[in-house]
C-alpha cells in the first residue's frame with residue numbers, strides 16, 4: 001500500500017488553473033505516493049490575511065485546518081504562498097484560539113510546497129519534451145518563508161529543460177494579493193520591471209511555483225501581446241496532460 | 243510635513259514626474275554590496291541574532307537602562323532632558339541656544355532632528371543652522387527633505403548637485419565629484435570654526451557608562467561635536483544599549499547593513515563634556531531624549547519596530563522604495579521601516595495608507611540586521627485600519643469568506659463560475675470584466691475560469 005499524500009490545490013488552481021492540479025497529481029504519483037484530495041477544501045484565507053481581514057482570514061483558516069487535520073500523510077501544495085500560509089500564518093492567526101493551536105501546528109508540520117516535497121522525498125524528475133527556453137521567477141513567499149529557490153530549478157534541470165537565468169529573479173513581481181487592486185499603478189510598475197527582466201533573459205516561458213504571480217505577470221505579458229508565456233512548474237515537469 | 247495627497251496620489255505624482263534612475267541603481271548596487279559584506283563575514287547570521295537579543299533586552303528594561311544612562315551622564319557633568327514630544331524638545335534646544343547666545347549651529351545628520359523639525363524651530367528663533375553631512379548639506383541647500391535615512395540625497399545625481407552648487411554657492415559650474423566635494427568642504431570648514439553649538443543625533447547610547455556613539459563616514463561628526471562650545475545630542479528614546487560590549491556588536495552589524503562596510507569610517511564616542519585635563523571638547527553636553535510617540539509604540543502590537551537601528555538596509559532591499567523613491571512616502575521615515583514607524587509615531591488614522599503600500603514580499607525582513615518581521619507588523623496595522631478598505635473589497639471578501647467556510651456552497655459557486663468560463667472564454671483570457679476589477683484590467687488581462695473545476699474533475703476521475 002503506497003503512502004498517501006493530501007493535495008491542497010488552492011482556490012486559484014481549483015477554479016482557474018485545474019491543469020496545474022492535474023499535473024501535481026501526476027508528479028505526486030510519479031514520486032511513488034497515492035494522491036488524495038480532501039473534497040471539502042476551499043481557500044486557506046491568504047488574501048484576507050494579507051489584506052488585514054483577520055476575522056475572515058481566521059474563519060477560512062479554521063475551515064482549512066479542520067479539513068486537513070483529519071487526514072494523513074504529507075500535505076502538498078502547488079503554491080509557495082499558500083504553503084507559507086499553512087506553515088506560518090495560520091498558526092499565527094489562530095494562536096489565541098486554544099481549540100486550534102495544536103491542530104494548526106500539526107497541519108503546518110505536515111505541509112510542503114510541491115517542489116520542496118519532491119526534492120525532500122528524493123524524486124528524480126523525468127525527462128520532458130520541451131523545446132522552449134524557460135526561466136524561473138522566485139515568488140516571494142515561497143522564497144522567503146520556505147526557502148524555495150533551488151528545488152524548482154534543480155528539478156527543471158534534471159528534466160532536461162533548457163533554463164536561462166532571470167535577472168533579479170528574487171525581486172517581487174508586484175502581485176501581492178489585494179495590493180494588486182488597491183495600488184494598481186505601483187503593482188504594475190513593479191510588474192513592468194519584472195517583465196523587462198523576463199524579456200532580457202531571452203526565455204520563451206516564465207516558470208514559477210505560484211499561479212497567483214503567474215496570473216499577474218501573464219496578464220501583463222498578454223496585454224502586451226508578446227510571445228512570452230507563463231507556466232506553473234508542475235505543468236512543465238509533468239509534461240503535457242493526457 | 244504631511245502632503246495632502248494619499249500615498250497612492252503621491253506615487254502617481256512621482257511616476258508622472260519621473261522617479262530618478264539614481265534611486266534604482268544606487269539601492270540595487272548597495273544591496274549587492276551588503277550581500278557581499280555579509281558573505282565575507284562568516285559570523286554574520288550569529289551576529290544578527292545577538293544584535294536582535296541586545297536590542298530586545300534594551301527595550302524590555304528600557305526604563306532601567308535609561309535611568310542608568312542618565313545617572314552616569316549627570317555624574318560626568320552632562321545634562322539630560324526628557325522631551326515628551328517634538329515641541330518640548332525644540333523648545334529646550336532653542337531656549338538653550340538663546341541662553342548661550344548661540345548664533346550658528348553646525349549639525350550632523352540625524353533622523354530624529356528631522357522628525358521633530360528642529361532646523362525650522364531654530365531658524366524661527368534666529369539661529370543659523372548648517373548641515374555638515376554632505377548629503378544633508380545638499381538637501382538643505384536645495385530646500386528639500388532627505389529621501390533616504392542614510393543617504394539623504396539619493397534622489398539627486400551629480401549633475402543636479404553641480405547645478406545646485408553653481409546656483410546657490412556662487413561657484414563655477416563643475417560636475418567633477420572630487421571638485422564638488424572640495425567646494426562643500428571649503429564652504430563647511432569655515433562654518434565649523436565659528437559655530438557656537440554642535441547638534442548631533444545618537445546612533446546608540448550606552449547605559450553602563452554613558453557613552454554616546456555617533457557613526458559617520460565623513461568625519462563631520464567628530465568636528466561638530468568637539469569644536470563648538472556646546473554639544474547637544476538628540477536621541478530617540480529607544481536608542482539605548484546596555485553595555486559597551488553590546489555597542490561593539492551593534493556597530494558591526496550597522497556598518498555592514500548600512501553600507502556594506504566592515505566598520506563605518508568614523509565611530510565617534512562621546513562621554514561627557516570636556517574635563518579639566520582634556521585638551522578639547524565642548525564645555526557643555528546636553529542629551530535630549532525624545533519620546534514623541536515611542537512610549538505608546540512600546541506598549542502597542544508593533545513594539546518590535548523599536549528594535550530598528552536605522553541602517554537603511556530595508557529601504558535598499560525594497561522593490562516599492564526602488565520604484566517610487568523616498569519622497570513619495572510623505573514622511574521623514576520612508577521605506578519599509580517608515581511604513582511602520584510613521585503611522586505608529588504620527589498617527590495611524592492619518593497614515594493608514596502606508597501599511598497598505600506593500601506586496602508583503604519580505605525582502606525587508608530578509609535584509610534587516612535585527613530581523614524585524616516588518617511584513618507581520620504591516621499586516622497588524624492593516625488589521626487595525628481594515629475599515630478604510632473600499633466597500634467593494636470589504637463586501638467581496640466577506641462574501642468570499644462566507645462561501646469558503648461552507649464547502650458545499652463553495653463547490654456550487656465555483657461550478658457556476660466554471661459555467662461562466664464556458665460561455666466567455668475563447669482563448670483563455672478576458673480583456674475586461676463587466677463592472678469588475680478595472681484596477682486589474684487596465685493594464686492586465688484576466689485568465690478566464692476553467693470550464694471544469696479541479697474538484698469536479700477529481701470526483702469524475704474517482705467515479
Ligand code: SF4
Nearest residue numbers: 550551553554556610
Ligand atoms: S527596520 Fe531593520 S533594515 Fe530597516 S532601517 Fe531598521 S534596522 Fe535597518
